[in-house]
Amino acid sequence: MKATIGDQLHVHSRTVEQADRTGVILEVRGQDGDPPYFVRFSDGHECLMYPGPDCEVEMQR
Template sequence: MEAAVGDRIIVQGTRPGAARRDGEIIGLHHPDGSPPYDVRWSDDGRVTEYFPGPDARIHHYRHADETAPSQPHLFAD
């Protein structure tokens, strides 16, 4: 599993009645994007170090258009 800062992690509960959780990855411990991750959970805003299990998946954040060459931003006065 690989992630980057800004990606979302979604954890689907495997036990009956377990709630689904999601959060934003705000920190990495390894430059290759492997676990563990520092995650800010959306349900309570807490930040925890998280080691994903088989019930977790990563939703990779993408900019609107990563393939287009960057262009300068023009600001009107």
């Protein structure tokens, strides 16, 4: 998984009761676009993430 600042990270829900989460990548702390990523989600929560198989990166347009 590769990303750049400004890309969106989509975290797909693992259960029916939870909604998918979307956030903006604010920092790429790995080399050459690799994780970890510092992400701000749409609810305002910010965290450092190592995305798993339930995540997708959508490139900034």
